[in-house]
Amino acid sequence: MHFKILTAATALSLSAAALAQQAAEPTFTADAFRAHVAFLADDLLEGRNTGERGYDLAARYVATRFEALGLMPAAEGSWYQQVPFQESRLGEAPATLTIGGKSFANGENVLIGPSTHEPRQELSGEVVFVGFGLDAPESGFDDYAGLDIKGKVVAMLSGFPKGTPSELGAHLASEKARMAEEHGAIGILSIPTRSSLKTFSWERRQKYADEPSLTWVAKDGTPYDSAPGIRFSASLNTPAAEALFAGAPKSLSAVLDLAEKKGGKPKGFTLKPSVEFERSSVKTALTSPNVVAVLPGSDPALADEYVLLMAHLDHDGVKDEGEDRIMNGAMDNASGIATMLVVARAMATSPERPKRPILFAAVTAEEDGLLGSQYLAKNPVVDGKVVGVVNLDMPVLLYDFTDVIAFGAEHSTLGLIVERAAARMNVALAEDPMPEQGLFTRSDHYRFVQEGVPSVFLMTGFSNGGKEKFTHFLSTNYHTVSDEIALPFDWQAGAKFARINYLIAREIADAPEAPRWYANDFFGDTFAPKASKATAP
Incomplete structure (x- = not known):
């Protein structure tokens, strides 16, 4: 990724930045962040697998947090957008591939x-x-x-x-x-x-x-x-x-x-x-909800322009064998949901309500192919349109991160907003250190990119000892039973991550203009060919 350094003249012209700084900034605490992760990653929730009891308990928890903050249910008077699924499994006959x-x-x-x-x-x-x-x-x-x-x-x-x-x-x-x-x-x-x-x-x-x-x-x-x-x-x-x-x-x-x-x-x-292929498959139906809520905006002229904060609530459930069988998913993605809930509190309790309405979504079935977010993108729960997405997925919070990777930022005017938020926190913006992972398409924001919506997704960076701890987590704890609250979390880093995402979402909500794709950008041209484009800086 490439982020240009702002010149003094450019900075002076950024009225949106001034608007963002006018709003009184709330306090973000490590204890509040930890409390959400502690519940969502508890064994009681049995790994939060889509369609199962543990996920439904997690969904109820998120809905009650939304209700306590005074948010409005977004799915036709309900906190839950029920997503119908088909689950397919291999049948009893062995699946085989014959080659020559x-x-x-x-x-x-x-x-x-x-x-x-x-x-x-x-x-x-x-x-x-x-x-x-x-x-x-x-x-x-x-x-x-x-x-x-x-x-x-x-x-x-x-x-x-x-x-x-x-x-x-x-x-x-x-x-x-x-x-x-x-x-x-x-x-x-x-x-x-x-x-x-x-x-x-x-x-x-x-x-x-x-x-x-x-x-x-x-x-x-x-x-x-x-x-x-x-x-x-x-x-x-x-x-x-x-x-x-x-x-x-x-x-x-x-x-x-x-x-x-x-x-x-x-x-x-x-x-x-030549090849020959054999398999049998069995299908069953199930449902699982996206949990959705709205914080109305303060500007009636912007009432149909929604900013979406999103995190996936599901994880991988319970393994078939082993002494510890529960895939608690503390980092992936209890930490993302915790970020969203902490930001939701900051938005809801701010003395100055955001100008645009904020849509909060804890989505299901991310681990199965970004399915809950895709369903939400193709079946909107609001009458207006989503103009920008801030996605919150698996921040690795094992160290005091001093840089972030902002996937999607350079494709639209969201990049400037991310730059300003990072600068306010003395956090650097870094290139993608793991391009082979293809992370841009592997998290929920991508389903909204495919619908033409500018989106951003922050990953904690590799500076300040982050590379060793991040890569160790991926090789040792990612999608295993050891992704649990016993990991050496830096809870203050969680509060810090919540704050930077709050600053980004808050400026999107308060800016005079909704985010725009840059002219001649591949993603803007591919998925929003008729949308008004901005000139890249």
Whole structure:
């Protein structure tokens, strides 16, 4: 990311900054922050899994906090926007992938999930390797050029080429299934790059082999699927990928070598072995709520322009085995919900109410694919429009952070607001230190970006000892039973994180103009092509 330093002349012209500073700033305390995390990460809540009792207890807790603050229920008089889901699980018959006559069982060297649509599948097809599987010629990616894909299976590398701007790469990678579908593919075989396996090992991926898949259901009863033409997909470990590349014009090793180089873009070609695919799937229905509340604004002229503060409430529930089986999710994402509740109190108790109304949302099913936020984005609970989003997801609060990464900020005028908030707190703005993680598309704000809404998501940075503690958390505690309140939390850092997000949201709410995408920005042009654009500084 690139954030330009404000000149003195520019700073003098920023009336929005002056407006933000006029509002009396509330106090943010470590104790208040800790109290929310302590409850939400308690064993009583059984890991807050979507659709289960523990999540419903957490939802009730958030609703009562909203009510205590005098907020208004936002879902037609209710605190709960009920989201209908379809859960799909693999059936009793083993799922298998056969490559050139060699069969691979699910959970070993191939990973296969259930089908959203078809209870029983027996499919076969020719396979074409398509590099990283990216189709965006205007951005320099044309992996399908000259390849005949229609009715075939595509094999592709995970992620995106090294050196690609992380947010662009993350977006394009998230669109791979749609791109393959547009070219007529019926299935996808994903091959992890060496870098991706270092970040997320095959052994860790195997732990999710039997997990169900979830999708929300539209009002007409159709389960949402961004690429329904892709009838199956699987991930391949090295032995299965090598079988697929038997007799190929380029070896798997050569392709993976090129993918490790900056700008490396392996070209596509037809593979010799065909594949056969079998699985059965079972579907069940469930519901789980987004918890939504509104703080009305003070300016009637801005009453239909909402600022959304959002955090996901769900986590991964209870494991099948082990002495400690509860995935408490203290950092992920009790800390994000705590941030939202502390900011909500600051907004609600301020002697000067924000000019724009504030919509608060604790959303469900983030861990299942950003589903609760997607449902909220496509099924609004307010009559007006959301003009800006501040997302709160897993701040790693193990140290006194002195810098933050502001995902999404440089694409719109939100960037200037983030700069001012950070400057007021003597917090630096840093580049994305983990572009390979594709974080821009992996949290709930992205569902609103896809609906054309400027959004920002802060991550605690790597300075002041943060790199070691952040990366240790990811490798040791992330999505494990050890993500619990026993971690050495820096509760004052939690209060600090709440304050910086308050300053950002408060200025969005009080600014004379709603956030605007910058002219010629990829995301603004892609998702809000007709919206009025601002000139980048």
